[in-house]
Amino acid sequence: MTLKEFKDQNKLSYKALANLVGASDATVARRWCLEKSHKDAMIPDRHFMTSIIEATMGQVMPNDFYRD
Numbered sequence: 001m002t003l004k005e006f007k008d009q010n011k012l013s014y015k016a017l018a019n020l021v022g023a024s025d026a027t028v029a030r031r032w033c034l035e036k037s038h039k040d041a042m043i044p045d046r047h048f049m050t051s052i053i054e055a056t057m058g059q060v061m062p063n064d065f066y067r068d
Contacts, residue, residue: 001059003052004033021051036065 001009007017007029014026014033021044023029032048034041043065044052052060 001056002033002064003029003056003060006056006060007033020055021048023048032065 003017006012007014012020014030017033018024018026018029021029028042031040031042032044032052036043049062053062
């Protein structure tokens with residue numbers, strides 16, 4: 001499952017998603033949710049990746065950020 005799918009399924013705003021994983025800004029969470037081909041897309045660093053796995057209870061995993 002992608003982080004965007006998780007966000008949408010749980011009806012979270014980007015700000016709520018950022019708070020859930022400990023990010024300081026909704027813009028960062030939004031960039032994690034963009035298609036990887038988008039020029040502004042970002043892949044979370046190791047610290048946030050761990051937070052994402054924990055916050056999503058394993059529904060979003062690192063490989064989900066690399067799939068097409």
